Structure formats: C-alpha cells, structure tokens
Amino acid sequence: MNTKILAEVFSKTDLTYIQQLDERQRRLYCATRAIQIGKHGVATVCASIRIARNTVYKDIRELKHKTTLPKKSVRASGGGRKPILEEHPEYLTLFDEIVQNRTAGLPQNDSVRWLDVSPTQIIQVFQEHDINISAYIVHEMIKLRGFKKRSFHKTQTLKESENRDAQFKVVEATWASCASQGIPVLSIDTKKKEMLGNFKRAGKVFSQHELAALDHDFASFSNGTIVPHGIYDVERNVGYLTIGKSHDTAEFVCDNIARIWKDYLQWEYPDATAICILCDGGGSNSASHHIFKQELVKLAATLGLDIIIVHYPPYCSKYNPIEHRLSAHITRSWSGVPLLSAEYACMKANETTKSKGLVVIASINSKEYQTQRTLDESYESERLKRIVFDERLPKWNYVVRCKSA
16 A cells, blocks of 8 residues: 555544544545545545445445435434444453463564464454454454564574674775776676476466466476576666576686676776676675685686675675665566576566666576686785785775786
8 A cells, every 4th residue: 555645645634624524424525535546545545544444435336326415314423333342341351361471572672572373263262251253353452452464574684794884884985986987886696596397486477377387396307407697787777697507606607797798898888997896795706715716817817807896794695786676676577487498587587677777688608617616726826916905804805906916
C-alpha cells in the first residue's frame, strides 16, 4: 500500500469534519474517498479510520447504482453493537495469560520479543475455556498488545572489523577523486553459482498452463553450473555480466575485466590512464590472496593502465554498489524460470532493464580455469616494483602500476 496516499487520505481538517457527520454520512463520505483513490482505495481508507471493509463496499455499491439515495433511519450517536473486546474485557486478560509464557526473543536484547504461538492455537485455548472467538478478534488482541507481523532483516553485521569506518571514508574519497578526474570506477563481484537444468527457482511467471520442475535439486541431474561475474560502471549505470562455465578464480576475474575493457570501456574512456576497482575483501578477489595481486600485475601490463584497488572491509559486501545496482536486477530477470543453459541465462540477463536506465550487456566465457594455482617465481620481484600500498590501510588499498616504479 502506498504510504504517501495513506498519510494524505484524511487530514486533521477531514477528521474534524467527519466528527460532525451522522453515521450514514460518515459511511458515504468514506466510500466516496475510496472511489477517488481507486486501486486499494477501500483498504487505504479502512487503514486510516476504523471502519469495516464490508461497510465501505456496501456504500460504494449504493453510490454507484442509485441516483437518488433513499432516506433511511440514522443510527444515533453511540448506537450499534459494542466492540466485543469492550463487552468482554476478560478476553484480553485470558489472552495475556496465554502469551505470557509463549513469547520468544533475543537473549542480548530483552525488548525484542515475538509470539511463539499461532492465532489458531490461541483460538483452541479459548475454546478450552468454552469461549468461541473468531480469528479476527484474535488478530485485534494481537494488535492491541503491540505485536505486528515482521520478518528478520539482514542488517546486523557478523563481526565488527577494525578500521571499518576509516576504510569506508577511503572508499568514498577514492571514488569521488577518480570520478572527478575521469577515471572509470568499476564495481565488481561474483554472484553465487547457478545450476543449469529444469530446477525450480524462486519467483513466479505468467503462464497459461501449470509449470513442472524437478522435485529435487541434485547436482547430478544438472547440465553443469555457471559462474556469473559482474562489472558495473558506477558513473554510466552500465553493467557487464560474464557467465563463466568453469571456476571462480582470480584469473577468471582479471580475464573478464580485460575483455570488457577492450570490447567496450576503452571506447567510452579513450583518455583514461587508470581504472579504479571497488571489490569485496574475499572470494576470487580476496584482499589477502597474493594470487589476485599477481593477476592484477599481469592485467595492468596488458591494458597499459594503472589499477587502483579499493576493498570493502570484511562483512560489508552489501555496500558494494554492484550488489543493489546490478546483481539484484539480474536475479529478478532470472526469477521464476529454470536456467536450462548458459545461453538462455545470457539472453535473460541481456533483457534486464530498470526505469532509471540500467543497461546490461551479458556474454559467455567458456575458458577452463585451474584452481589451486601457485605463484610465479617472478611475482615477488614484480610485487615490489609494481604494487604501491596505502600507508594507513595497506591491506585494503593499493595501486598496481602498469610499469615498474
């Protein structure tokens, strides 16, 4: 429901005016506002003022189908049946007894509590006391006691990292500095591997017939796996997705950057002398793995560009721009339909759009990549000559020179 509309349904002046109307006029006024709102109008009005949906629907029919409204007796102020919880306050007392020992919570925060009993179970306990109540009344009592249906949000960091805030300031400053100098800022990340085959995927699609997928997601029944690696140009709002068929390695990542630069980005940034890469601190582009730095040294020499690397602190990958600007939309494009082949996954990714102008260019990398590779003998000398580490936070920030310093 649109919260903006909800806030604007009844102003303070409207509420004052409604109090001056009799019961029938109030009903017709609410029905009129629901019609004016249109979609979700009845729900919006009922959420704004205490009135039953059936009442609003009844008066909408009366307004739409009768040109002259008949005069009916008007209910006196305070007339009508009293709310059940006002007639039977003992219901709330019994409800409190039921939930007193049926709440759970977080040991580290006593204020976070939730019900450990369902409305159906509450009704059963009431029936044991020879009280028949509806699910609606149970939900009213739940609401009166401050409970609301919520889900857990993944906002709590697994572990606080030392120098976390300082690194975020470095990310912000480096990003802004590079953008102002015309240096392309690229956010990179590898999505989770996807199995190919007729497997059920989260989401729904419009279909004229029932859709059937395999009843078990066993890798032995798959047609292989794909490794989606993304490169997102943060200033141009363009994403480049490479679908790998092998392993997620440092060589795979750097090969993708090299190919995307040569095929697309060099024409967008003809005067660039460097590129800035924002990436997580783990995985194939780990901040602590020398194999990634070795591949970056080769990449810088191949492109003839300096590479500015900025890693996000541990447990902070969700702040990497590619996560919510590209990866989330790729996931949406793939939702609801089985990924039968790498080619089909590539086609669906190319169809990814967003109202703010996101462009996605997807391609396939069929090269086989070796895992558990060892460092080249020349790496140590090349590292000393070509990699310049930041003085304050060297683990997460460094520049790989295309030529020896």
